[in-house]
Amino acid sequence: MHRDHPTDEFGAPRATAPTELSGGRRRALRIGLGGPVGSGKTATVAALCRALRAELSLAVVTNDIYTTEDAEFLLRHAVLPPERITAVETGCCPHTAIRDDISANLEAVEELEASVGPLDLVLLESGGDNLTATFSRGLVDAQIFVIDVAGGDKIPRKGGPGVSGSDLLVVNKTDLAPLVGADLAVMARDAKAQRGELPTLFCSLAEPDGVAPIAGWVREQLARWRAH
Amino acid sequence: MSGALLLLADGRFPAGGHAHSGGVEVAVRAGLVKDADSLAAFLTGRLHTTGLTAAGLAAAAADGFDPTGLDEAADARTPSPALRATSRRLGRQLLRAARACWPDPVLDGLAAAHPGGAHQSVVLGLAARAAGLAPAEAALAAAHESVNGPATACTRLLGLDPYQVVAVLARLAPELDTVADAATRAAAEAVRRQDAWPLPAASAPLLDLFAERHSAWKVRLFAS
Numbered sequence: 001m002h003r004d005h006p007t008d009e010f011g012a013p014r015a016t017a018p019t020e021l022s023g024g025r026r027r028a029l030r031i032g033l034g035g036p037v038g039s040g041k042t043a044t045v046a047a048l049c050r051a052l053r054a055e056l057s058l059a060v061v062t063n064d065i066y067t068t069e070d071a072e073f074l075l076r077h078a079v080l081p082p083e084r085i086t087a088v089e090t091g092c093c094p095h096t097a098i099r100d101d102i103s104a105n106l107e108a109v110e111e112l113e114a115s116v117g118p119l120d121l122v123l124l125e126s127g128g129d130n131l132t133a134t135f136s137r138g139l140v141d142a143q144i145f146v147i148d149v150a151g152g153d154k155i156p157r158k159g160g161p162g163v164s165g166s167d168l169l170v171v172n173k174t175d176l177a178p179l180v181g182a183d184l185a186v187m188a189r190d191a192k193a194q195r196g197e198l199p200t201l202f203c204s205l206a207e208p209d210g211v212a213p214i215a216g217w218v219r220e221q222l223a224r225w226r227a228h
Numbered sequence: 229m230s231g232a233l234l235l236l237a238d239g240r241f242p243a244g245g246h247a248h249s250g251g252v253e254v255a256v257r258a259g260l261v262k263d264a265d266s267l268a269a270f271l272t273g274r275l276h277t278t279g280l281t282a283a284g285l286a287a288a289a290a291d292g293f294d295p296t297g298l299d300e301a302a303d304a305r306t307p308s309p310a311l312r313a314t315s316r317r318l319g320r321q322l323l324r325a326a327r328a329c330w331p332d333p334v335l336d337g338l339a340a341a342h343p344g345g346a347h348q349s350v351v352l353g354l355a356a357r358a359a360g361l362a363p364a365e366a367a368l369a370a371a372h373e374s375v376n377g378p379a380t381a382c383t384r385l386l387g388l389d390p391y392q393v394v395a396v397l398a399r400l401a402p403e404l405d406t407v408a409d410a411a412t413r414a415a416a417e418a419v420r421r422q423d424a425w426p427l428p429a430a431s432a433p434l435l436d437l438f439a440e441r442h443s444a445w446k447v448r449l450f451a452s
Contacts, residue, residue, distance in 0.1 A: 089451035091247035092384045101242035103321035104451070 028119035032135035035146035037128030047211035049079035094127030131160035149182035156190035232359040244321035249381035249450035254438035264392040277432035279374030282349035283367040283411035289353025290366035301424035302347035308436040310443035320345030326355035367408040
């Protein structure tokens, strides 16, 4: 996202969430991860935690659809201590909780800041949803949209707010491309057409250090966040 | 009728209610609510118990009754620990939205005095007051909310015909007015005496039990 521009191309403010805590300290950078069911959002969050936890103070908020499955996955794999992971329940409407009524998620983020802070980075994972789900600018500072090659190589062409407007598009499971007949070149071309200058990363989280490009992008966001 | 009331009572007002079922998720699982008729019975019961109690607290808050005393009165009227926690959490979420809409030192003071959240019905009444609404309007908003949220949740849980559900709500509308009237009169009496005891204390023990059971569920669609 273009943090140096306070408004977007329509003149609307880019970041509406207050950026300072009551003590005057800058709050943690908040990054949202959205995308369809099964594309690898939780795996991305887990891999990011493992890659970044030694250098950053991290916390995670999950928005499961009807269980605490995602939070439990993160706990079971011990990517972070349990007190750094909070699950928000969304009443059958995961997109409402990250976009239209963000109050429960804001509460969760603020409680994490208060209980285990100071934090450098909070990752907010949306419940798996459809291609129109995006995070409110009042909740996150940047958002990653995670799709995968097995969901069909037409997804970038179909576009939608997540594919075309997210700050980072991740195309996961590239290792499966030959098996499902997905053409990565077509996906890259379509993503470019939808996204213009916004970045797209192709990765396979199943491979060792497959998350490295995403972790690098997150570090860049954090450097920009801290520079302002 | 006031524009601010419509805004405050709108189901899309971003105050966290969309993730709560008001006990209907347990009632559906128990087979007690299964169609439009049983939903109507559930909502009628909810309106005349927790709805009436919430409306009284909201009206008293809007009428200038001391919020701390009202918050204690709300605790006394909420025996279930799970429902207390839910009410305070929703109160905090509502306060966030209300302060954005109607900046008011009273709302700031409430947030400072109750960092863990004041009861939702008390916040609703103070939000209504900050919006320039009358106690009767605060009571009506509380009564409306006591049935509207669970009805929406039921549409999602059972896939009921939305026209049947909205017709149930329409048939309940006159009863909402009656409940809001009773709550407003009781609130005026409480304010006159400077004592919370005249406020309605109608309870629904089954909803209390449902809430406790629900909070222990592993798999659920709604937060309460």
